Amino acid sequence: MDEKSHMKLWIIILAAVFIVVAAAGVYTAMNKMDAKENKTNDTDLGTIMINWYFPEFPQLVDNSDLIVVATVTGEKGVWDTPDGQKPANMTEYKDNYGQISTEYTFQTDDILKGTVNDTFTGRVKGGTLDGYTFTAQKVPTFENNDTVLLFIQYPKDENGTVIQQNYVQIGFPNAFIETANGNFTSEYYGDVTLTQVKEEIAS
Known part of the structure; x- marks a missing residue:
């Protein structure tokens, strides 16, 4: 070479x-x-898309145990664990599809049906807590000082007995937000007035 x-x-x-x-x-x-x-x-617990059932408005009114006008006064993330505490093993919690909810505090303004305390809490799926996020699509979201109209069904056992909880669960069909003209609106049902709701309750 x-x-x-x-x-x-x-x-x-x-x-x-x-x-x-x-x-x-x-x-x-x-x-x-x-x-x-x-x-x-590792901090993303995943995303769910909830397929809601939307009854006709008269049925929504009839099925509700509680219909209330309330003002949002606060919110926080909560763990969907039996004791509400952060899981000790986050890897296991994530693998088992563990979730986070957003808990809102409400001041009762006007009760149209049923009974509720002067203040109460309601939970919506999805939220952020301790750096972890769980995303739920098609759920209601509120801001402080929002005035809302809620249609709540209490969870019941097979005998129809109400299962006691320290919060109400709020689904997408169950929440209406007050508009500038004093009506309440929902993406699915559109605008309703309190007079309409009261007439439906009385019918």
């Missing part, structure tokens, strides 16, 4: 080594990025 060929061979070898080292560097950088993304995703 002449000197010129020998030189070309060394250039090829050095180029190959450079490519391998560069590829290794890119692979390492990508692994670090993936690890960072996975670490971020």
Whole structure:
């Protein structure tokens, strides 16, 4: 092999080594990025899409145990655990489809049907707590000082006995928000007035 060929061979070898080292560097950088993304995703508990049943408005009124006008006074995230505390094993909680809800505090303004305290709490699926997020699509969201009209059904056992809870569960069909003209509106049902609701209750 002449000197010129020998030189070309060394250039090829050095180029190959450079490519391998560069590829290794890119692979390492990508692994670090993936690890960072996975670490971020560890705080994501997932997303659910709830398929709600929307009864006709007269049936919504008839089925409700409580119909109340109330003002939103606060909100916080809560763990959907029996004791409401953060799970000790978050990996296991996530693997078992653990969830977070948003708990709203309401000041009672006007009770149209049923009974409720002067203040009460209601929960909506989805929320953020302790850096973890659980997303629920098609659920009502409120802001402080919103005035809302809620149609609540209490959970019952197989005998029809109400299961006691320290909060009410609020679904997408059950919440109307007050508009500028004093009516209450829902994405599905549109605008309703309190007079309409009272007439429906009396019918």
